[in-house]
Amino acid sequence: MNEHCDVAIIGAGPAGSIAAALLRKAGHHVVVLEQSHFPRFSIGESLLPQCMEFVEEAGMLDAVNNAGFQFKNGAAFSRNNAPGAFDFTQKFSDGPGTTFQVQRADFDHLLAKQAIAAGADIRFGRRIDGFGYDDTDLPVLNYRDESGDTHTLHSKFVLDASGFGRVLPRLLDLETPSDFPVRRSLFTHVEDNISDDNYDRDKILIVVHPEHKDVWFWLIPFSNGRCSLGVVARQEYFDLDNNDAEVLLKLVVSESPELKRILANAKFDTAVTVLGGYACKVKSLWGKHFALLGNAGEFLDPVFSSGVTIAMKSASLAVPQVNRELAGEDVDWQQSYAAPLQLGINTFRAYVNAWYDGSFQDVIFSYKQQPEVRGMICSILAGYAWDQSNPFVSNPKRLQTVVSLCRE
Ligand SMILES: Cc1cc2nc3c(=O)[nH]c(=O)nc-3n(C[C@H](O)[C@H](O)[C@H](O)COP(=O)(O)OP(=O)(O)OC[C@H]3O[C@@H](n4cnc5c(N)ncnc54)[C@H](O)[C@@H]3O)c2cc1C
Structure with missing residues (x-):
């Protein structure tokens, strides 16, 4: 079946939903094709205050503020018990100084519902597996529904917000190796039972491994007595051939006296996920009538919780250019989208490199x-x-x- 819209978006994560809502403000007919059904799990649970500006721009601020997510006002770092907390309200730049720690299943669902309320046509259970151009040189997406039936969606512009699905980078051979070594993460959610009065639930806690400075843990408390717990290291650090992932996670956590103490009463009740090789990059963030948003473009590293913010920033930068292109203007996507987005990505890149060295x-x-x-x-x-x-x-x-x- 042939369908038509102004802008087709691949994926309804933060980049896709924010872009959809912004495009609806400009009155475009927007179709979002999302392979899964929401709510669905995603990693990336600690937000940064900067992203609240994009949430507001998309008209979703009240919904996010009222959703009951865990308040967040900073990041606490710890290395051999040396503390290093940052209170984001004491930052140099203008803008919000607080945000939230969110279970992404709920957060992404909320954003998608807001985009639907703004008039976006989000279709779940639709997996994109083809991209091309029609005889007028406009983009065509091929996708499958859950019965296996194939469909075609014609549009004037495509935004790829498929995250680690990396749909257009794979289909159009845009991938290029990341500058970072291959790292791996083991993570889960626990019922934390933290009783330490000094423990600050309003901050993400980043703990450096006592012996290996490039191995670190995150603890992200939620508002329901649970925490996201994860560890990141070079992939060869984890002996997954001889250990079960949960055993291994508990073992490395026990190597940090501080985390061991904080999590002394934690109940591990959720399967441990192993994720590796997530750092990714592309040769170009745009092409003829398409642009890549969020993780579909580049992903650096989880250490500074920058992923969702970059995803939303990319949507905020790309949508005005899509509006211009749909209005018939010639858009220099390198100058007006890729270069400004890269500015911030490169800032984070410098800090990520300096973290690991x-x-x-x-x-x-x-x-x-x-x-x-x-x-x-x-x-x-x-x-x-x-x-x-x-x-x-x-x-x-x-x-x-x-x-x-x-x-x-
Ligand atoms: C270990 C780890 C920890 C992290 N921690 C943080 C953190 O604390 N804070 C933070 O901000 N970021 C964090 N991140 C990064 C964060 O997960 C991502 O940057 C963020 O989710 C990117 O948003 P997105 O909208 O680009 O993509 P996603 O959120 O991945 O959304 C993409 C959507 O596209 C859909 N999709 C994929 N393929 C297809 C297809 N073929 N057809 C249709 N739909 C498709 C997917 O189902 C998904 O819903 C972390 C990442 C890792 C690896």
Whole structure:
């Protein structure tokens, strides 16, 4: 069956739903094809304050604020019990200083419902498996429904928001190796039973392994007494050939005295997931009548919880360009979409690299931080990686000067 719309979106994660709602504001006929049924699990549960601006732009702020998610006002870091907490309200950049920690099944479902309420036609259980152009050079998507029947969707523009599905990168051979080594993560949800009064549920806790500085854990508390718990390391660090994933996760957690103490009464009641090789990159973030959003474009690393923010930022940057293209303007997608998006991605990239080589950790755990510099770094940790008035965004190499000062 041949169908037509203005803009077809692949995937209804944060990038897809935000883009759909923004396009509806411009009055376009938007069809979103999503392979799964919501609510569905997704990793990526700690948001950054910057993303609240995109939630607001899409008209979803009240719904998100009223959903009962766990309040979040910062990030706490710990290395051999040395604390390094950042309060995002003390950031340098303008904009929201707080956000939420969310179970993505509920969060993504909420965003999708909001996009539907804004008039987007989201169809669940539809898997895209083909892309091409019709004889007028406009994009055509082929997809299957759950009965296995095939369909064709014609549009004027396609936004690929398929996340790790990476639909167009795979179909159009756009993938290129990531700059990062292959890392792996083991994670689960636990009933945390944390009784430590000093434990701050309003912050993600990042704990560095006591012996290996490139191995780290996250603890993301939710509002229902549960926590997301995960560990990240180079893939060869985990001996999954000889160990069950849950046994292994418990073993590495027990290597951190701090986490062992915090989680002493935790009940492991959910299967442990193993995910590896998630860092990804593309040769181009756009092509003829299409653009890649969020993880369908590039994914760096989970350490600074930047994924959802980048996904939403990409939607916020791409939609005005789609509007212009649909209005008949010539759009320079490199200048008006890819380059501005890359600015923030590259800021995060510098900090991720500096995290794993240990230099940024030496800043986080230093007692020598100057308040002004701390506010600027705090901004980046809060997701304001596109704020060029922040000297640490306009010149990420400045970080190395601070590293030297802290290490002196
Ligand atoms: C270990 C780990 C921890 C992370 N922690 C965080 C964190 O704390 N905070 C954070 O912000 N980010 C985190 N991330 C990153 C985060 O998961 C992603 O960046 C974010 O979900 C990307 O959003 P998206 O909208 O681009 O894609 P997604 O959220 O992945 O949504 C893509 C959608 O497309 C659909 N889809 C895929 N293929 C097809 C197809 N062929 N046809 C139709 N539909 C399709 C999928 O079903 C899915 O619903 C983490 C990532 C990892 C690996």
